[in-house]
Amino acid sequence: MADIFLLEDDKILNKGISIALKKDAHTVTEVYSFIDALNEYQKKSYDLFLLDINLPDGNGMKFCQKIRENSSAPVLFLTANDTEEDMLAGFGVGCDDYIAKPFSIEVLRKKVQAVLKRTGKEDNSRFQYKDLKIDFDKCFVSMNGEEIHLTLTEYKLLEYLISNKGKVVTKGMLLENIWDINGEFVDDNTVRVNIKRLRQKLHDEAQEYIITVFGMGYTFGE
Numbered sequence: 001m002a003d004i005f006l007l008e009d010d011k012i013l014n015k016g017i018s019i020a021l022k023k024d025a026h027t028v029t030e031v032y033s034f035i036d037a038l039n040e041y042q043k044k045s046y047d048l049f050l051l052d053i054n055l056p057d058g059n060g061m062k063f064c065q066k067i068r069e070n071s072s073a074p075v076l077f078l079t080a081n082d083t084e085e086d087m088l089a090g091f092g093v094g095c096d097d098y099i100a101k102p103f104s105i106e107v108l109r110k111k112v113q114a115v116l117k118r119t120g121k122e123d124n125s126r127f128q129y130k131d132l133k134i135d136f137d138k139c140f141v142s143m144n145g146e147e148i149h150l151t152l153t154e155y156k157l158l159e160y161l162i163s164n165k166g167k168v169v170t171k172g173m174l175l176e177n178i179w180d181i182n183g184e185f186v187d188d189n190t191v192r193v194n195i196k197r198l199r200q201k202l203h204d205e206a207q208e209y210i211i212t213v214f215g216m217g218y219t220f221g222e
Contacts, residue, residue, distance in 0.1 A: 001025045001126060002047035002116050007037045007063065008078060009055050017050065020105045021112065023221070025128040034058025038066065046073055048116060050099075050108075053079040053090070061093045068094040074115045078103075127162055129221055132202065132209060134162070143202060153178065154198045161210060161220040170217035 004026050008014040011032060018028040029046070031037045034057045041063075049067060053060040064075050074096040079086070087098055096115065099108055127134045131144045139155060141148040150158065156178050161169060171191045179186050195210060195218065202209055211219050 001027065001128070003027045003029070003044070004112070005029050005031070005037075005041065005046040005049045007031045007034075007050065007055070007060060008052045009033060010052075016105060017108065020109055023129070024109060024113070025126070026112075034060075034063060037063055041066070045071065047119075048073060048112065049075040050112075051075060051077055051095075053077055053081055053086075061090060061095075064090070064093045064095055074119055076111065076115065078108075129162075130208065134158075148201050150198070150201060153194055154201065157194055157198055161218060165220045168213050168216050168219050173217070 004021055006014060006017060006021075006028055008017065009032050014030055014032060018030050021028050029040060031040050034055045037058075049064075051060040051063060060077060060079070064077075067073070067075060075094060077090050077095050077098050078101060079090075079098065080101040090098060097111065099111060125135065125137045127136065133142045134140065136159070141150055141155070141158070157174065160174065160177055171188050174191050175186065175188075179190070199205070199207070199210055204210055209220065211221075213219055
């Protein structure tokens with residue numbers, strides 16, 4: 001998880017980016033103007049800055065210069081100004097990379113992950129989605145602050161679904177990666193039974209966490 005500072009005056013785009021990054025368990029401070037950015041920046045330190053360049057009351061490059069006065073945290077510019085001259089100017093004030101508009105939210109997420117991994121700020125040992133929290137180092141699972149006791153198989157099942165978040169996981173993939181790897185040969189019914197038990201322990205009757213993709217398998221989250 002990382003503390004991310006997001007400066008983008010387009011409120012819809014700002015909110016969309018924020019939602020996507022929060023799904024990756026990051027904390028996002030949403031700011032829409034140059035003046036608000038200057039005020040908010042003073043309140044705490046951040047692990048990563050996402051900055052729009054063209055703002056109604058200022059300029060993202062000037063704000064980047066302000067950041068560089070006392071922070072070495074990575075800065076990514078979100079901008080339609082992707083000419084060579086503009087990019088050189090951005091690197092000149094201390095930015096680490098550009099993301100040219102329009103861009104895919106998924107591409108932005110991958111760039112953020114890559115930068116945080118490179119700077120040592122990406123912590124893959126902990127995961128949070130809605131009310132579910134997992135500490136993978138301690139194999140500790142909780143819901144709304146209360147520990148959830150899972151069997152080893154249920155834990156492996158949950159871990160595998162989360163590691164493939166955003167993808168459809170087939171029953172065959174689950175059988176191969178959770179049971180067959182240990183020399184256990186079971187059928188599809190074993191997968192269904194364990195999914196059912198895991199959902200019950202997560203109080204996931206509405207399928208907010210483990211979602212059935214009919215005719216294919218399962219996926220985790222939205």
